[in-house]
Amino acid sequence: xxxxxxxxxxxxxxxxxxxxxxxxxxxxxxxxxxxxxxxxxxxxxxxxxxxxxxxxxxxxxxxxxxxxxxxxxxxxxxxxxxxxxxxxxxxxxxxxxxxxxxxxxxxxxxxxxxxxxxxxxxxxx
Numbered sequence: 001x002x003x004x005x006x007x008x009x010x011x012x013x014x015x016x017x018x019x020x021x022x023x024x025x026x027x028x029x030x031x032x033x034x035x036x037x038x039x040x041x042x043x044x045x046x047x048x049x050x051x052x053x054x055x056x057x058x059x060x061x062x063x064x065x066x067x068x069x070x071x072x073x074x075x076x077x078x079x080x081x082x083x084x085x086x087x088x089x090x091x092x093x094x095x096x097x098x099x100x101x102x103x104x105x106x107x108x109x110x111x112x113x114x115x116x117x118x119x120x121x122x123x124x125x
Contacts, residue, residue: 004091005084007123008105008113014039017048017072021059024050024071037104037111038075047104047111048077081106082115092120 015024015036024036038048050071058074059066081104082091095103095117102116 001087001089002123003084004082004086004088004105004115005112007088007091007119008084008115009119010113012037012104012111012114014111015050015071017041017070017075019071020067021055021064021069021071021074022066025052025055025066028052028055035102035114036071037114038071038077043109046078047081047106048072048075049079049102049104050075051101079104083107084112088120088123091115095120 013027013031013033013036015027015038017038027036028034035049035051038050040047054074054076055066058064059069080094080098080100082094084105084107091103094100102114104114105112
């Protein structure tokens with residue numbers, strides 16, 4: 001069975017936590033992705049994630065101004081992350097147990113890629 005590093009998407013799109021919700025939505029649209037990894041503020045900080053759902057539910061549906069709400073206010077953090085060498089079946093279990101759609105792949109404190117449910121499904125088809 002392949003490992004996370006064999007199925008992950010590299011070239012992950014990231015954003016600064018001080019960006020606005022509008023900037024995040026625009027970046028997602030331009031890159032054709034549903035989520036952005038929020039960059040760490042320092043080596044000891046954890047990565048975060050902001051999704052389309054966060055922008056829709058926590059900003060638009062809540063009647064907030066997307067130019068006033070910052071990414072760090074709506075992102076999820078800390079994240080469940082996976083090691084690049086973790087077997088895909090364990091990645092699938094982890095995602096199932098935590099109800100995740102995607103999980104960043106981290107090695108030596110650095111973002112290597114991201115594994116999505118669709119990446120996992122592709123390995124068994």
